[in-house]
Amino acid sequence: MPDYQTFDHDVLVIGAGGAGLRAAVAASAAGVKVGLVCKSLLGKAHTVMAEGGIAASLANVDSRDNWQVHFADTMRGGQYINNWRMAELHAKEAPERVRELEAWGALFDRTPDGRILQRNFGGHKYPRLAHVGDRTGLEMIRTLQDHSIHQSIDVHMECTVLRLFTDGGRIAGALGYDRERGRFRLYRSRAVILATGGVGRAYAITSNSWEYTGDGHALAYHAGAALQDMEFVQFHPTGMIWPPSVRGILVTEGVRGEGGVLLNNQGRRFMFDDIPENYRAQTADSEDEGWRYTQGDKNARRPPELLTRDHVARCIRREVAEGRGSPHGGVFLDISWIRQRLPNAREHIIRKLPSMYHQFKQLADIDITTTPMEVGPTTHYIMGGIRVDGDSQMSTVPGLFAAGECAAGLHGANRLGGNSLSDLLVFGKRAGEYAARFPRESGAASIDPAQVEDAVRQALAPFERTGNGGGPYQVQHDLQQTMQELVGIVRTAGEMERALDRLAQLKERAVGVGVPGNREYNPGWHTALDLGNLLTVSEAITRAALERRESRGGHFREDCPEKDPAGARFNIVVRKGADGRMQLTREPIAEMPAELRQVIEEQK
Amino acid sequence: MTDTLKPDLAETGAVEETEPPRPHAEPQGSATFRVWRGDRSGGRFVDYRTAVSPGMVVLDAVHQIQAEQANDLAVRWNCKAGKCGSCSAEVNGQPKLMCMTRLSELPLDQPVTVEPMRSFPPIKDLVTDVSWNFRVKTRIAPFTPRPPDAPDGTWRIAQSDVDRVQEFRKCIECFLCQDVCHVLRDHHLHEEFIGPRFLVYVAALEMHPLDTGDRVEALRRAHGIGYCNITKCCTKVCPEHITITDNAIIPLKERVVDQFFDPLGKLLKVFSRREQP
Numbered sequence A: 001m002p003d004y005q006t007f008d009h010d011v012l013v014i015g016a017g018g019a020g021l022r023a024a025v026a027a028s029a030a031g032v033k034v035g036l037v038c039k040s041l042l043g044k045a046h047t048v049m050a051e052g053g054i055a056a057s058l059a060n061v062d063s064r065d066n067w068q069v070h071f072a073d074t075m076r077g078g079q080y081i082n083n084w085r086m087a088e089l090h091a092k093e094a095p096e097r098v099r100e101l102e103a104w105g106a107l108f109d110r111t112p113d114g115r116i117l118q119r120n121f122g123g124h125k126y127p128r129l130a131h132v133g134d135r136t137g138l139e140m141i142r143t144l145q146d147h148s149i150h151q152s153i154d155v156h157m158e159c160t161v162l163r164l165f166t167d168g169g170r171i172a173g174a175l176g177y178d179r180e181r182g183r184f185r186l187y188r189s190r191a192v193i194l195a196t197g198g199v200g201r202a203y204a205i206t207s208n209s210w211e212y213t214g215d216g217h218a219l220a221y222h223a224g225a226a227l228q229d230m231e232f233v234q235f236h237p238t239g240m241i242w243p244p245s246v247r248g249i250l251v252t253e254g255v256r257g258e259g260g261v262l263l264n265n266q267g268r269r270f271m272f273d274d275i276p277e278n279y280r281a282q283t284a285d286s287e288d289e290g291w292r293y294t295q296g297d298k299n300a301r302r303p304p305e306l307l308t309r310d311h312v313a314r315c316i317r318r319e320v321a322e323g324r325g326s327p328h329g330g331v332f333l334d335i336s337w338i339r340q341r342l343p344n345a346r347e348h349i350i351r352k353l354p355s356m357y358h359q360f361k362q363l364a365d366i367d368i369t370t371t372p373m374e375v376g377p378t379t380h381y382i383m384g385g386i387r388v389d390g391d392s393q394m395s396t397v398p399g400l401f402a403a404g405e406c407a408a409g410l411h412g413a414n415r416l417g418g419n420s421l422s423d424l425l426v427f428g429k430r431a432g433e434y435a436a437r438f439p440r441e442s443g444a445a446s447i448d449p450a451q452v453e454d455a456v457r458q459a460l461a462p463f464e465r466t467g468n469g470g471g472p473y474q475v476q477h478d479l480q481q482t483m484q485e486l487v488g489i490v491r492t493a494g495e496m497e498r499a500l501d502r503l504a505q506l507k508e509r510a511v512g513v514g515v516p517g518n519r520e521y522n523p524g525w526h527t528a529l530d531l532g533n534l535l536t537v538s539e540a541i542t543r544a545a546l547e548r549r550e551s552r553g554g555h556f557r558e559d560c561p562e563k564d565p566a567g568a569r570f571n572i573v574v575r576k577g578a579d580g581r582m583q584l585t586r587e588p589i590a591e592m593p594a595e596l597r598q599v600i601e602e603q604k
Numbered sequence B: 001m002t003d004t005l006k007p008d009l010a011e012t013g014a015v016e017e018t019e020p021p022r023p024h025a026e027p028q029g030s031a032t033f034r035v036w037r038g039d040r041s042g043g044r045f046v047d048y049r050t051a052v053s054p055g056m057v058v059l060d061a062v063h064q065i066q067a068e069q070a071n072d073l074a075v076r077w078n079c080k081a082g083k084c085g086s087c088s089a090e091v092n093g094q095p096k097l098m099c100m101t102r103l104s105e106l107p108l109d110q111p112v113t114v115e116p117m118r119s120f121p122p123i124k125d126l127v128t129d130v131s132w133n134f135r136v137k138t139r140i141a142p143f144t145p146r147p148p149d150a151p152d153g154t155w156r157i158a159q160s161d162v163d164r165v166q167e168f169r170k171c172i173e174c175f176l177c178q179d180v181c182h183v184l185r186d187h188h189l190h191e192e193f194i195g196p197r198f199l200v201y202v203a204a205l206e207m208h209p210l211d212t213g214d215r216v217e218a219l220r221r222a223h224g225i226g227y228c229n230i231t232k233c234c235t236k237v238c239p240e241h242i243t244i245t246d247n248a249i250i251p252l253k254e255r256v257v258d259q260f261f262d263p264l265g266k267l268l269k270v271f272s273r274r275e276q277p
């Protein structure tokens, strides 16, 4: 008798963040039977934490904005290794996806004439982020959640997928377990959409939750799909650093968008000291101009605090390394200074950044309306992920789709703030539609019961082991330290070679990890099972980062600090080889059509 | 570049002075946490002694115990920043988000008790079965917008109209208000009463500037608004500081009264709704 329950769907969506929910709604609208699985309760996925906003060229605040400018900004931010087709579709479709959210009940902040208000964010030429104070993610996920519960979608909450099955190279289904009882569930499905988010838990300092263990990346990899751009991890410049228990928690870029400035311990606005050549023409050259930009002056250029995240994070690291940091090893982020410019600054800050105000007050005893915050870089996002077709979001495995943070392409070497929430909507919808079409176009696939039993056996193994290599938390902790120290913001070949050695040792330890207790809601067991995924993505990040011998976007090599023009012509692709080892190839980037090239030229 | 924006270092250094009053000193050394361990069939409190340091919150202590002493200790969490509403529990008997409860708020010379929300069936340790809440929501009539205002399919909404409902939309679904409401906690009227969280949800829909749905009849019958006797316990525990009783429940009660006991008022309301742009 099999030790699992079986469910049948046409489309199985794994993940209930913005991408998964939008995909499930789209697939369900296409009239197929949809299942939705997620590790946490509905509405708790990472998307709920997003703060700043959704990027879309609605042009409500600055009429000069349009898809062409958004496209060019995204490509410039991504240093031209983006999947240009995705960047094009994203820029064109994001406005419609945002308006659709409003039709489903989302309430964004308004312009004086009653339209959706948009705010400035790093790397976006015009004010482009639709937002609700600094809790945009909550508004978005709740809107999608409340909309989806009235579609016929079969939701499996607190259920973790462990393995994908293929049949003759095509996707056939997935095995998961429910956290509550630890029982296995087999999902048979003609199409599967991965919307599992990111990998931040591979690092010690991160803005990401326990869910971010790279499950989708690893599931796809082991099912034979290709990953790409794994060397590009985004370190957000402003995470909380004090007290220790909040280290890594995000401080939204919205603080800088509203006029917040970065200062070193000498009170110097150090971001003015290093402005990259390709952004010089768009950057303010005086503090006054920067301030006017944040207050909506269309003739002003953006302050250097709003340069791309990779650059700001490295500048902060430099200040700290050279002894100009704040007492706890970061720099100062000051919004309170706007008192000098605005009569009712305190109320203004609390209204524009309510959850930041609350977060600092509660967790750090700091009133951000009077006192500068201390901030430092934190692991935030992965640009790399599952390689997909730009239009359909299908991976290299037929029937397996990916959308949202776990998919690669849109953001290239560096993501612009706000481009993730729009990514989820645009490509969640596309993945849902194409996946719904896929089952109609293809017959049933079958799952080999021996494979299922193998997966079950492997999942239960930690209960049988004594755990001489240390418990699951110890191994996870050592893995996080390894990645933080050796494959962080600034990388060298030597350190990454060491990281690979340590990862190999950790792999040995991980297969020896034992857990106490039983299968019912046992976090020790869950953590032990996540280790394999964390190790897979960590190895992929490290190998890809070794392979890219230049610095570009989120990837900075101290031993090759320059950008190599040849580096703009390929993506690094990772696959599982026939021998079970990780294989890397450089895949040339397809030639951009002349009309898109022209758009980029015009926006230079 | 300039010195005018120098962070006021006196101010930065004076962080301690600007601290809101906390009844107890920043924690150091170690403290005892009396954690409820058990499952559906019952359980008991177990004491764990663990190291504490300045700035720590209850969830940090629970995680530390989980990593070092009790790998299988069950707890929900996601954001660790008060944004997702996963880590609800009762700390020293008070319904709290564990990630936002600083140890400096608690007397550490005595054991800190940490137990699951008591109004919901236990699953394991600090994790409870909150699925009832998700079922309740599906029974509430969904958002139904008026036709778009502009030819391009968009609406025009004043910021002030948005502000009015934003308070309710801040809800992170932590269900702490459901946990303390005596109608659910003591009288178990889960079938008759949707609880404060979902009254807030109905208020958000009813006061949404675009919504045209009418939930007043359902409020009175299916949603059981009459069971609420305005004790305000829900408002007191809401981590998002939503004034649940005064701003959501009382106005809804007024709507029910207007519609059912004031037919003329009801008629006028129907007209004024139609007149909206």
Ligand SMILES: Cc1cc2nc3c(=O)[nH]c(=O)nc-3n(C[C@H](O)[C@H](O)[C@H](O)COP(=O)(O)OP(=O)(O)OC[C@H]3O[C@@H](n4cnc5c(N)ncnc54)[C@H](O)[C@@H]3O)c2cc1C
Binding pocket: A014, A015, A016, A017, A018, A019, A020, A037, A038, A039, A040, A045, A046, A047, A048, A049, A050, A051, A052, A053, A054, A055, A136, A137, A159, A160, A161, A162, A195, A196, A197, A198, A207, A208, A211, A215, A216, A250, A380, A381, A403, A404, A405, A406, A417, A418, A419, A420, A421, A422, A424
């Ligand atoms: C603090 C913070 C602030 C941010 N602010 C912004 C912002 O302002 N603007 C912006 O554009 N972006 C922002 N981002 C980034 C953005 O929020 C995320 O990239 C995005 O929400 C990811 O959405 P997703 O749908 O891909 O995945 P998620 O929302 O993370 O959802 C992942 C889902 O997959 C499920 N899952 C994972 N593994 C499994 C498995 N094995 N089995 C079953 N289910 C699984 C999870 O349970 C979850 O439901 C922010 C990120 C953070 C951390």
Ligand code: SF4
Binding pocket: B180, B181, B182, B183, B195, B196, B227, B228, B229, B230, B231, B232, B233, B234, B235, B245, B249
């Ligand atoms: S005010 Fe009403 S809803 Fe709130 S706790 Fe009291 S009885 Fe329950």
Ligand code: SF4
Binding pocket: B085, B170, B171, B172, B173, B174, B175, B176, B177, B178, B196, B197, B200, B237, B238, B239, B240, B241, B242, B244
């Ligand atoms: S209303 Fe407040 S207490 Fe109730 S669920 Fe929402 S956030 Fe929690």
Ligand code: FES
Binding pocket: B076, B077, B078, B079, B080, B081, B082, B083, B084, B085, B086, B087, B088, B097, B098, B099, B100
């Ligand atoms: S962990 Fe999200 S609210 Fe506490």
